Amino acid sequence: MWARSKASRLTIDDHLELHRRFRNGDSLAVAAAAVGCSAKSVHRLLRKTGGVAPRAPTRSEARLSVVEREEVSRGIQAGESFRKIATKIGRAPSTVSREVRAAGGREAYRAHLAEKGARQRARRPKPFKLVENAGLRQAVEEGLRQRWSPQQIAARLKVDHPKAPELRVSHETIYSSLFVQARGALRKELATCLRTGRTRRHPGKRTDLRGKISDMVMISERPAEAEDRAVPGHWEGDLIIGKDSKSAIGTLVERKSRFVVLFPLPNGRTAEDVRKALAAEVRRLPECLRRSITWDQGKEMAQHTRFSVETNVSVYFCDPHSPWQRGSNENTNGLLRQYFPKGKDLSAYTRRELNTVAAQLNGRPRQTLDWRTPGEVFSTFVASTT
Numbered sequence: 001m002w003a004r005s006k007a008s009r010l011t012i013d014d015h016l017e018l019h020r021r022f023r024n025g026d027s028l029a030v031a032a033a034a035v036g037c038s039a040k041s042v043h044r045l046l047r048k049t050g051g052v053a054p055r056a057p058t059r060s061e062a063r064l065s066v067v068e069r070e071e072v073s074r075g076i077q078a079g080e081s082f083r084k085i086a087t088k089i090g091r092a093p094s095t096v097s098r099e100v101r102a103a104g105g106r107e108a109y110r111a112h113l114a115e116k117g118a119r120q121r122a123r124r125p126k127p128f129k130l131v132e133n134a135g136l137r138q139a140v141e142e143g144l145r146q147r148w149s150p151q152q153i154a155a156r157l158k159v160d161h162p163k164a165p166e167l168r169v170s171h172e173t174i175y176s177s178l179f180v181q182a183r184g185a186l187r188k189e190l191a192t193c194l195r196t197g198r199t200r201r202h203p204g205k206r207t208d209l210r211g212k213i214s215d216m217v218m219i220s221e222r223p224a225e226a227e228d229r230a231v232p233g234h235w236e237g238d239l240i241i242g243k244d245s246k247s248a249i250g251t252l253v254e255r256k257s258r259f260v261v262l263f264p265l266p267n268g269r270t271a272e273d274v275r276k277a278l279a280a281e282v283r284r285l286p287e288c289l290r291r292s293i294t295w296d297q298g299k300e301m302a303q304h305t306r307f308s309v310e311t312n313v314s315v316y317f318c319d320p321h322s323p324w325q326r327g328s329n330e331n332t333n334g335l336l337r338q339y340f341p342k343g344k345d346l347s348a349y350t351r352r353e354l355n356t357v358a359a360q361l362n363g364r365p366r367q368t369l370d371w372r373t374p375g376e377v378f379s380t381f382v383a384s385t386t
Contacts, residue, residue: 014035014037015045017031017034017035018031018032018034018035018042018045021034028042063118063122064089064091064095064099064114064118066111066115068089068091069099069111069114069115070111071085071088071089072085072089072096072099072100072109072111072114073109073110073111073114075088076100076106076109082096082097082100099114102114102117102118102121103117128173128177129169129173130169130173130174130177133166133167135166135167136157136166136167136168136169139153139157139167140153140169140174143156146360146363146364147335147338147339147360147364148364148365149171149364150171150172150174150175151171151367152364152365152366152367152371153169153171153174154168154169154170154171154174155365155367155371156365156371157169158371159365159371213297213298213299213301213302213304213317214302215304215305216297216304216317217314217315217316217317218316218317218319219294219316219317219318219319219325221316222234222292222294222316223291223292226255226291226292226294226316229255229256230256231256231291232254232256232257232289232378232381233254233256233288233289233290233291233292233381234254234255234256234291234292234293234294235252235253235254235255235291235292235293235294236252236253236255236293236294236295236326236328236329237250237251237252237253237278237293237294237295237326237329238250238251238295238296238298238326238329238330238333239251239265239269239274239298239300240333240336240337240340240346241269241346242340242343242344242345242346242347243343243344243345243346246268246345246347247265247268247269247345247346247347247348248265248269248300248346249262249263249264249265249336249340249346249349249354250262250263250264250265250274250277250278250281251329251332251333251336252278252281252293252329253328253329253332254289254374254378255328256377256381257369257374257377257378257381258328258332258366258368258369258374258377259362259374259375259377259378260332260358260361260362260374261281261358262336262354262355262357262358263277263278263280263281263351263354264277264347264349264350264351264354265277265346265347266347269300270300271299271300271301271302271303272303273300274300274301274303275303275304275306275307275310278293278307279307279310279311282311282313283311286382286385287385288385289381289382289385290311290312290313291313291314292313292314292315292316293313293314293315293316294315294316294317294318294325294326294329295315295316295317295318295326296317296318296323296326297317297318297320301315301317332361335361336357336361339357340357359375361374362374362375362378363375
């Protein structure tokens with residue numbers, strides 16, 4: 001397909017079509033070809049808009065449509081009066097007169113230029129909320145520095161300031177301020193505090209490869225109280241793998257409270273290393289909060305039987321290629337990659353550093369907990385055992 005000239009510009013409809021294609025998984029080149037422009041032009045657009053789709057334009061019935069403007073243009077070329085043109089399109093003569101006058105008069109009137117001018121005049125730019133409200137901006141920036149998501153920040157503001165409507169902001173507004181250049185109310189470097197670290201929205205896929213072990217008790221045999229999160233003490237576990245698969249960090253997430261525990265594996269991630277480290281970590285918990293652990297089919301849990309004997313904690317395994325069966329842990333591991341990027345040597349992190357990261361995650365308000373934090377919920381469980 002031919003490429004547009006440099007003088008040509010993408011319309012709002014082109015923008016919407018591009019974003020629709022990106023959501024459907026089309027590549028940059030395919031999306032660009034669909035609207036007749038170069039991939040470089042689309043790349044510049046994404047950089048400017050941060051991958052945020054524009055709002056679809058709306059038109060009042062009181063405004064002339066593109067078809068009506070084309071009819072006005074044809075009438076003018078034929079030398080017809082405004083009254084005759086108005087009769088054809090079912091409008092008042094004064095409407096046609098104002099339309100032509102706003103577009104430069106009879107000699108200058110062109111339907112496409114009149115449409116473009118009408119859209120520009122219809123814009124009602126609003127001052128950005130995070131630009132005008134310094135207190136709100138400061139609160140949002142503080143939440144981002146603590147690596148809270150925009151949704152967590154927006155919800156927690158409602159909880160912490162129930163009688164201060166001026167301290168309200170949607171998570172979409174926060175994202176727009178981070179991603180869209182024209183709305184740069186928040187400093188650009190704060191975008192790196194987001195879980196993905198991206199500066200624009202970008203669809204993607206994650207691949208999950210799993211090993212296999214023997215003598216597994218499958219998740220289908222896990223107690224119902226663990227499945228419906230009715231009773232605390234059931235955990236989900238996994239490893240975060242470091243550079244060249246030579247180092248790892250152990251992760252545990254309590255299913256009811258989403259409380260996170262991190263533990264180092266300084267000696268490696270063999271089945272024996274994981275068994276010893278995991279057993280030591282589980283023994284730190286109150287006995288009533290050691291009910292079960294659900295793991296994937298990774299070979300690091302090959303000594304799960306011995307682990308259960310040593311700790312009296314049952315281990316259940318997910319079905320192959322079913323990470324959603326450990327949804328809380330999968331989500332947590334995604335959050336942890338913000339702290340422990342791929343390609344890093346994870347053996348370099350100390351116990352104190354892991355505890356600091358876990359404390360940050362456990363201090364984030366969670367929607368599923370009615371915007372309480374995992375730490376607050378888990379503390380009530382521990383208090384009930386003493």
